[in-house]
Amino acid sequence: MPPYDPSAFPPFAVTVDLVVLTVRRHSLCALAVRRGEPPFQGRWALPGGFVRADEDLAGAAARELAEETGLHAHDPADPNAPYGAHLEQLATYGDPKRDPRMRVVSVAHLVLAPDLPAPRAGGDAHSARWAPVESFLDQEPTSAPEEEAPAPLAFDHAQILEDGVERARSKIEYSSLATAFCPQEFTVGELRRVYEAVWGVALDPRNFHRKVTGTPGFLVPTGGTTTRQGGRPAQLFRAGGATLLNPPMLRPEA
Amino acid sequence: MPPYDPSAFPPFAVTVDLVVLTVRRHSLCALAVRRGEPPFQGRWALPGGFVRADEDLAGAAARELAEETGLHAHDPADPNAPYGAHLEQLATYGDPKRDPRMRVVSVAHLVLAPDLPAPRAGGDAHSARWAPVESFLDQEPTSAPEEEAPAPLAFDHAQILEDGVERARSKIEYSSLATAFCPQEFTVGELRRVYEAVWGVALDPRNFHRKVTGTPGFLVPTGGTTTRQGGRPAQLFRAGGATLLNPPMLRPEA
DNA sequence: GCAAAAGTGTTATAGGTACACCCATGA
DNA sequence: TCATGGGTGTACCTATAACACTTTTGC
Structure with missing residues (x-):
């Protein structure tokens, strides 16, 4: 690694994205928020945001989780901590073209939560929703179009969600x-x-x-x-x- | 996510670090390189380097692997590709203080390789070595000091190596x-x-x-x-x- | 022949699947 | 009384652990 020389490496934006899963009415559901700005304005996306200069990745994920849902994450290092949702790092997505605006590397996290009161996102109930994971993943028109199936998720979020669901499915085994x-x-x-x-x-x-x-x-x-x-x-x-x-x-x- | 505004998010450096494992003489060994510059000058570290502006994360890891070892990674998407080492993403490490120079997020990758000819690193044989993973991880002086045990790995690389070893140990099960x-x-x-x-x-x-x-x-x-x-x-x-x-x-x- | 590593057979036991059956409540 | 979900017993089967035994080479 070369000595400190800011011109020696390209600058990246780093975000955290959240795959928040819960079980509602016998079905595995994920949390999605509606985007207010371009790109993908009006489309559904996973909740997330930029990592701040002074916080670590898990901290950024916990902060975003609290901001979007009111949930606080359980800290596994402190078994006496109050009850909270499970949060773990999932994987990192860094394709150069995944965000059309700039180079963004997203560290996805997986959250497992009990069935919740209605989601909130900045107080606007219309901008956050729970929906069955299949409604985001089965995007081929295999059967009759359901009103449950919105447009595909923004960015590479369908892939991230699929990876999160597969992680959850395998991890509850062992x-x-x-x-x-x-x-x-x-x-x-x-x-x-x-x-x-x-x-x-x-x-x-x-x-x-x-x-x-x-x-x-x-x-x-x-x-x-x-x-x-x-x-x-x-x-x-x-x-x-x-x-x-x-x-x-x-x-x-x- | 706010619209494109470069002042709205802090810039990060993004690196890939490699946990390269092999089995030599009945023991699980990892590849380490000696650092030529501060910080941690002269200490052993995992191989790695900055992600370039136009490459994705797996591509950066494969490039670093080739540069440091001459190995090329097997692409699982192409089963007809020539024989190559297994490469997969491991986890991402982003503590704000993990690098004293600046904010660096490292996407660690795991490489599993067959026993190799001698490692090379920029042609300098003294700057790269295989050593049993315990020599990097058992840093408490439990028994007699062995010549095999160098100083602790630089940065948080001991943690990264430990995570990689645990991933390999569990993944060969299933x-x-x-x-x-x-x-x-x-x-x-x-x-x-x-x-x-x-x-x-x-x-x-x-x-x-x-x-x-x-x-x-x-x-x-x-x-x-x-x-x-x-x-x-x-x-x-x-x-x-x-x-x-x-x-x-x-x-x-x- | 002897050592060394490869490979097969056999037995005991743990854990899983399938399903018959009983239990305790609300309506 | 009946429907509903909770919970136990048991027979059958598969996979594993332990280990006796045979096979094929080099020396």
Whole structure:
């Protein structure tokens, strides 16, 4: 690396973009915001913004998350921190032509959040929405046009979203991350519906129950029960300390 | 995102750093280069350099790899491309203070290569070396000081190397990436020694043989045999087309 | 013959799938 | 009483771990 010489390297803008996922009404949904300025004015895009001069990448992502949703991110380094959404770095996108204005490198982050109150974005409810991830990804006119399918996402955001969804799908296999989609206390059935929504499959409720309650460190019973799903009261659980599941959850094959 | 206004965002330098791993003499080794200029002059660091104005991130990583080692990266999008090292994006490091000179965001990449002829770096053999990854990571004086243990790596490169090693260790579990450490044709025993070196464990040769030859798409026999390891001649294999292994290889627990 | 590495067979056991069956609540 | 979801028991099957044993070379 050469000594400090500002003319020796080209200047870049660095942004963070957020893939914010949640499970609503049995379906995996992503947060999108409507762009107010060109390029791609009026199109949907992932939330994000410039990294400031004095903040690190995770900090910028957490700040953008709070500004766009009111969520605050959980800091895994501090287990006593208040409850918060899971945030992790996803990947970095730096094609020279990805932004027509200038050279922008975007460090994408993945956020997993429980089902939320309505999103807010600068107070304008029309400029932020949750939508099923397929509505952003299935852009070929395979079936009847649905009103759910907006124009393709701006920039390379469809690719970023697809990478984030795939990360989430694979990571809930071998980690306890699926609990990040649940409220603090949840039932085994609610957790199962998270897996079913993220993977897009049906799971056997009986084997699922045995498996998650038998995996050490995954779930700890709170002692309470709930009947909010109807039927027999279900035990309530919190996420246990384990982050890596052994044995892992197995995603059914195609 | 605000409209184009160069004063609205701080300028960053963007670099790529490379975690280049190989297996030599039954041990997982990383490539390091000696820094010629401050900061950290004379210390070992990961190879890397600035991203140019017109190249994308993977292209910059492939260029640096060729410049520092003579290796060229395999393009997974073109299976007919000539044999080459595996290259993938690892993670991005952007702490505001990670480089004392200026704000630098580094997009780290992971390279897996077969055992190589001696490294070269600008023709100066003294400025590049392979060393076991533990010699860079075990920086506490746990045992007798070895000549193998140089000063800690410059910048945050010890963290980057550790992340790269962990990525390699986990990825050979469920993908066929371990073959990237082998020459084009290799024996089951050679592949087993790769797993043993990367994981730092001993594996049962008999069960290993059954498992890798029984996993569809992992290995294809070339028909040839070799006796270069001594003992009974062993069949030679090439990497099969499969990238995801099903069932996965299981890393023995602690 | 002997050492060394390759490769096969066999057995015990853990974990998964499928599904019959019972439990506790609200309507 | 019935519908709904929660939860347990059990039989079958697949994959793995452990290890005895045979094969084919070099020396």
